[in-house]
Amino acid sequence: MKKVYLETFGCQMNVSDSERVATSLASRGFEITPNEELADIFLLNTCSVREKAEHKLYARVGRIRNSGREKPVIGIMGCVAQLEGETLFKKISGVDFVIGTKAVGRVKEAIDRVLDGDRDVADLGERERNYDWSVSDAQRNSPYVAFVPIIEGCNKFCTYCIVPFSRGREVSLPASEIIRQVLELRRQSVKEVHLIGQNVNSYRPPSGSEPSAVAGGLTQSIDNSGLEKFRGATPFSKLLRAVAATGIERIKFNTSFPRDFHADIVDAINENENLCNWVHLPVQSGSNRILKTMRRGHTIESYLKKIDNLKASKREISLTTDIIVGFPGETVEDFEETVKVVEYCGYDAAYIFKYSPRPGTPAFKMADDVTAEEKTERFQRLETVQRNSQNKALRRYLNKTLEVLAEKPSSRVAEQLSGHSTCHKVVNFQGSAAMLGKIVNVKISEIKANSLYGEVAGIQ
Ligand code: SF4
CATH class of the missing domain: 3.40.50.12160 (Methylthiotransferase, N-terminal domain)
Structure with a gap:
């Protein structure tokens, strides 16, 4: 073989x-x-x-x-x-x-x-019509966590990004296929599914396979969940409700596109405990001028409105983001706008990148006029601002009990387990192999730079 x-x-x-x-x-x-x-x-x-x-x-x-x-x-x-x-x-x-x-x-x-x-x-041909989207439990990276693609490709064409060229245009999977997969994963004892896509919330199912139109005994519980009353809601929020109705323990989704992030997504999270309290919403820049050159489709005002709505949720939603520093034409003033946004949003984590031109993208033709030294300076400054803001933001978890999925033995310390909370923080705690795959209540006693540490307070 x-x-x-x-x-x-x-x-x-x-x-x-x-x-x-x-x-x-x-x-x-x-x-x-x-x-x-x-x-x-x-x-x-x-x-x-x-x-x-x-x-x-x-x-x-x-x-x-x-x-x-x-x-x-x-x-x-x-x-x-x-x-x-x-x-x-x-x-x-x-x-x-x-x-x-x-x-x-x-x-x-x-x-x-x-x-x-x-x-x-x-x-380099097209996907076959009968492509099998399922993954066997033996070949998943984790027995307890599974990624479920719901949309592939991208129609947004941000000027710095190669994805629309490498992954093609957006194609959404039928809701029935997604629900079938989640039910199968639940049967395999998977505890957490991540609905994934380059822009997961731009989900637009093929007509006739909308979440509320999914037919058959499989989805009886979904029909019973009263999806019809959400007529007019975005397809993604309907899908979230349909996936929640499968009864799988936890649902996360990633990555969200700010322009398509509507209030009904927050409503769905508020109403369904198994939709986790974590949203990754890439802002990329705090300057409207740069956002326009990036062709992101949102202004900083519209973005912050969505952040305010997320912060107003009763679920205490953890926020993370992506930011590019040194995009062509970014002035010191533009960069300072980004610093202000980071301070305002209080992200639990931010993935900061120095701009680098990618051949084949529209930005490749723009003058890469922020020097390497300036990019490094801005990167370091923003990292420091984020670290300070993050330290402050993470203190809210101290002495709180978080529900953590025990995913694997810690790579560093013997008899320590590691997993993610519902708010997608890495949490380490003393535990035994018998806890793996279980949801464990962990009381947080220490905040570290990129993870939390705590003691087991109970197993669900
Ligand atoms: S950054 Fe995201 S939204 Fe923009 S083109 Fe790339 S994949 Fe699409």
Whole structure:
């Protein structure tokens, strides 16, 4: 049996694709190995959102090629594969096959062709109509947490971003398929599902498969939940209610697009305990001028209105964000606007990036006029502002009891477990293997930079 070593870079969508590729290969005669020394086939699932992804890929393939053993089959999938296509065969010596972002259901066919002696095999075609979106429990990264894609691609074309080109236009999955998957995951004892998509709340199901139109015995409970009374609500908030009605213990969703983040999403969270109290809402900049150049589709005023609404929720919703510093044309004044937004919002976490031009995006043609030193300075300053604001914000958890899903033994300390709270904070606590997969009440006794620590106060 040929052994496949699968390595994933980038976002949750890539992680999710890899899980389904592993499931498909394992069911079709391959063994997925965590040990690269034993691998006959390397499959690298790549990300192109940041600069140098391609250089990292060259280096990684070079290391595999020069590892002193007989050269394994090497395949590239993900966004770099989609964007570069067959040119990768010329750019990186040793690559045997390339699989585009929509062709992940045909990895086995590509491997078979290479094993049969074909060279430079590329499949950048469309997704097959009967593509299987399910993931077996054996191939998921966690037995207790599962990613469920509900929409792929992006129609927004922010000027700095390559995703609309690498992932194509937005396509939403039928609500019936999503509900079927969540019910199946619940049957497999999964405790937490993450509904994922580049812009999860832009969900627009194909007509006839709206959450309230899902038919059959599977969804009786959903019909009973009274979805009809939410006629006029956004499809995403209806979907959230439908998924909540499956009774799965916890539901998180990521990433939200600010322009499409409507008040009915907060209403759904307020009304359903199993919709978790965490929202990731990327602001990217605090300056309206820069937001316009980024073509983000929101103003800072409209964004802050949504933040105020989230803060007014009775659920105490944890907020996180993404920010780019040093975008073309960003002045000191623009940057100071971003600092103000960070101070105002009190994010539990912010992922701050220095702008780097991505070939193929509209911003690539703009003058990258903020110097590297200025970008570093702004990055460090914003990090300090965020750290101070975060320290203050996280203190609200001190002495509180949080519900934590015990996911795995801590990598650092023996007899310590690690998991996420409903507000998506990493929480570490003393615990035994018997607690894994359970929701544990943890009383928080210590706030660390990126995690919380506490003592078990009970198991649910
Ligand atoms: S919304 Fe903008 S940043 Fe997000 S994936 Fe689409 S283009 Fe990229």
